[in-house]
Amino acid sequence: xxxxxxxxxxxxxxxxxxxxxxxxxxxxxxxxxxxxxxxxxxxxxxxxxxxxxxxxxxxxxxxxxxxxxxxxxxxxxxxxxxxxxxxxxxxxxxxxxxxxxxxxxxxxxxxxxxxxxxxxxxxxxxxxxxxxxxxxxxxxxxxxxxxxxxxxxxxxxxxxxxxxxxxxxxxxxxxxxxxxxxxxxxxxxxxxxxxxxxxxxxxxxxxxxxxxxxxxxxxxxxxxxxxxxxxxxxxxxxxxxxxxxxxxxxxxxxxxxxxxxxxxxxxxxxxxxxxxxxxxxxxxxxxxxxxxxxxxxxxxxxxxxxxxxxxxxxxxxxx
Amino acid sequence: xxxxxxxxxxxxxxxxxxxxxxxxxxxxxxxxxxxxxxxxxxxxxxxxxxxxxxxxxxxxxxxxxxxxxxxxxxxxxxxxxxxxxxxxxxxxxxxxxxxxxxxxxxxxxxxxxxxxxxxxxxxxxxxxxxxxxxxxxxxxxxxxxxxxxxxxxxxxxxxxxxxxxxxxxxxxxxxxxxxxxxxxxxxxxxxxxxxxxxxxxxxxxxxxxxxxxxxxxxxxxxxxxxxxxxxxxxxxxxxxxxxxxxxxxxxxxxxxxxxxxxxxxxxxxxxxxxxxxxxxxxxxxxxxxxxxxxxxxxxxxxxxxxxxxxxxxxxxxxxxxxxxxxxxxxxxxxxxxxxxxxxxxxxxxxxxxxxxxxxxxxxxxxxxxxxxxxxxxxxxxxxxxxxxxxxxxxxxxxxxxxxxxxxxxxxxxxxxxxxxxxxxxxxxxxxxxxxxxxxxxxxxxxxxxxxxxxxxxxxxxxxxxxxxxxxxxxxxx
Numbered sequence: 001x002x003x004x005x006x007x008x009x010x011x012x013x014x015x016x017x018x019x020x021x022x023x024x025x026x027x028x029x030x031x032x033x034x035x036x037x038x039x040x041x042x043x044x045x046x047x048x049x050x051x052x053x054x055x056x057x058x059x060x061x062x063x064x065x066x067x068x069x070x071x072x073x074x075x076x077x078x079x080x081x082x083x084x085x086x087x088x089x090x091x092x093x094x095x096x097x098x099x100x101x102x103x104x105x106x107x108x109x110x111x112x113x114x115x116x117x118x119x120x121x122x123x124x125x126x127x128x129x130x131x132x133x134x135x136x137x138x139x140x141x142x143x144x145x146x147x148x149x150x151x152x153x154x155x156x157x158x159x160x161x162x163x164x165x166x167x168x169x170x171x172x173x174x175x176x177x178x179x180x181x182x183x184x185x186x187x188x189x190x191x192x193x194x195x196x197x198x199x200x201x202x203x204x205x206x207x208x209x210x211x212x213x214x215x216x217x218x219x220x221x222x223x224x225x226x227x228x229x230x231x232x233x234x235x236x237x238x239x240x241x242x243x244x245x246x247x248x249x250x251x252x253x254x255x256x257x258x259x260x261x262x263x264x265x266x267x268x269x270x271x272x273x274x275x276x277x278x279x280x281x282x283x284x285x286x287x288x289x290x291x292x293x294x295x296x297x298x299x300x301x302x303x304x305x306x307x308x309x310x311x312x313x314x315x316x317x318x319x
Numbered sequence: 320x321x322x323x324x325x326x327x328x329x330x331x332x333x334x335x336x337x338x339x340x341x342x343x344x345x346x347x348x349x350x351x352x353x354x355x356x357x358x359x360x361x362x363x364x365x366x367x368x369x370x371x372x373x374x375x376x377x378x379x380x381x382x383x384x385x386x387x388x389x390x391x392x393x394x395x396x397x398x399x400x401x402x403x404x405x406x407x408x409x410x411x412x413x414x415x416x417x418x419x420x421x422x423x424x425x426x427x428x429x430x431x432x433x434x435x436x437x438x439x440x441x442x443x444x445x446x447x448x449x450x451x452x453x454x455x456x457x458x459x460x461x462x463x464x465x466x467x468x469x470x471x472x473x474x475x476x477x478x479x480x481x482x483x484x485x486x487x488x489x490x491x492x493x494x495x496x497x498x499x500x501x502x503x504x505x506x507x508x509x510x511x512x513x514x515x516x517x518x519x520x521x522x523x524x525x526x527x528x529x530x531x532x533x534x535x536x537x538x539x540x541x542x543x544x545x546x547x548x549x550x551x552x553x554x555x556x557x558x559x560x561x562x563x564x565x566x567x568x569x570x571x572x573x574x575x576x577x578x579x580x581x582x583x584x585x586x587x588x589x590x591x592x593x594x595x596x597x598x599x600x601x602x603x604x605x606x607x608x609x610x611x612x613x614x615x616x617x618x619x620x621x622x623x624x625x626x627x628x629x630x631x632x633x634x635x636x637x638x639x640x641x642x643x644x645x646x647x648x649x650x651x652x653x654x655x656x657x658x659x660x661x662x663x664x665x666x667x668x669x670x671x672x673x674x675x676x677x678x679x680x681x682x683x684x685x686x687x688x689x690x691x692x693x694x695x696x697x698x699x700x701x702x703x704x705x706x707x708x709x710x711x712x713x714x715x716x717x718x719x720x721x722x723x724x725x726x727x728x729x730x731x732x733x734x735x736x737x738x739x740x741x742x743x744x745x746x747x748x749x750x751x752x753x754x755x756x757x758x759x760x761x762x763x764x765x766x767x768x769x770x771x772x773x774x775x776x777x778x779x780x781x782x783x784x785x786x787x788x789x790x791x792x793x794x795x796x
Binding site for chain 2: 019021039040045046
């Protein structure tokens, strides 16, 4: 097994193992979770849980305060309560949960914080010159500080893929440490951009570096690169989290992002998390979906379960 | 909010089980002359499913006569025509896949997930594959003249009732032989449904005859003077009796028997995938697999970590109702097999291996056994030498490649082996030195009709599947 070495701030060297991953085997194991059958009560449970784990996201050059406010309204009430509550009452189900967080660019953080005041919904800000990460470290730190100072509760940073692919793991590690410092108490999600890494071996190594450097969450993708999240890539990261927990006792969260559009897919991810990490990860503090389109499909399926009918797309607001 | 799987039970409405099942001779379902029937049990409940005809020597004789009568015409049919029948059978199997899968699970106890996703698709694949060979036999062995053997007697086990039927019947028919086949007495139902499919496909009468029953029925096939070849899959004990019985005859013989196959995990393996492979290797189909990876050889440097991961993974296995789509491990096929497994586990405990079983409960009704392993097992222990044919794994360690190979080969069997390493040269070196018929690298229990299957030493002789699978059914000049 390959082992890389990075120097910590205090000058000590730490060894990070590059655990090899067999691609065929990982794909096969991930495929196993598409065969799980989640029906009846467990399906309702899964749909509610998945909805409460969503990070509603807008990351466009065209974002405006108006657009962000609209999205924040949807984050609080993914569907107007009066539309569904009579059905839920009949079934004795709880109210539709709000999503876990909204995810925006740093410039939009003040707008989102204001719009979500008192809701308990998190405001996640991408930072570190998202999505490419091609900026000097100081710019990345300032980017992060701005978001934190304006009230972001979570930071989604990108790793330096240029450094990673050229074998400069020290720089990758140092940058995450620096951003973690800039975050202070704010939760840090580290985006590996797995679609640019080229192999599961590297996804595993990048996960190890991100966790060793202090990331609270590891996240697959920016959503700007194809492929984004896939089941096997997420599995490789979940297994890294399990091993890290075993080694250090620290529980790292996971966020697959991009490409998860249907309730069916979301449930496959939940089965995989449950069977790989267990019940401690089955909540929005430890697992998130970075997926906006997913919210409406989850709602559609909840409506189906509650009313017995599939409602057409126009019933659900776009954002 | 706990995330759990609600029961997701496959409906059994699709299958119609005849309360009294007759023999299939000369294209028709007929009463046994013995007038005797016995019960087949649903191992997941312990309740009887149906009555099965008990064929005696006279019934077997009628079946052989029907096969002999059908032989000349079937053998003379062009390969293309025979292939056409096989293709038709394969397609009907696909159309009736759900029915076959549900029935297989009811009678055998294997999880519906496996009968649906593994057994039945492979059954269809085998018929498709050998349908393709039927008109190409002259190219199978270039420069040689090939002829069918005549009437072949086939005896198959209960662990993959349909799949073993396909392994036996498809190549025999492709080569122009006619068949008298006996399923295991605990799993006769699915092959009788296959008989209905033969009827639906218009397969000529007498080409395949199915005689149900236990050891005596099998003995009647083995000892019948008008049978040209015996193909047997089952235990080494029974194989010894068969081999003695045919010793003074001109019957051809192939045997596919037991194993005590080793899964070798080197320290440079992709560990997560190796754990999954070991689990699949031993707990697939409740461990009722002749090529099951029942010995795990771990490089000492990773042994502790690997065993830990294995334990974690085993806690997540779901043992229970085989009809539940989320069940990973179903029921042991019969009370007798269940008792045999428990006895071997007991002897393992008394020999001093470190026993582990997961903490979850298993159903108390029906024949269920927890997946388990014995760690730090010595090569001298019975668990390292005796085939358990159940969900019981024996773990020991090695220090060098040479020791791994030596230990893997330290067995009277030689059916399969697995090698796990990310280093290609090591995989090849190890594989070349292993005395086993099937060797998997960085995977396990992968089956394909185009790939020959069979063993060395007490695992038997002859190959099934692939081009090699044709040879035992042909007279080659």
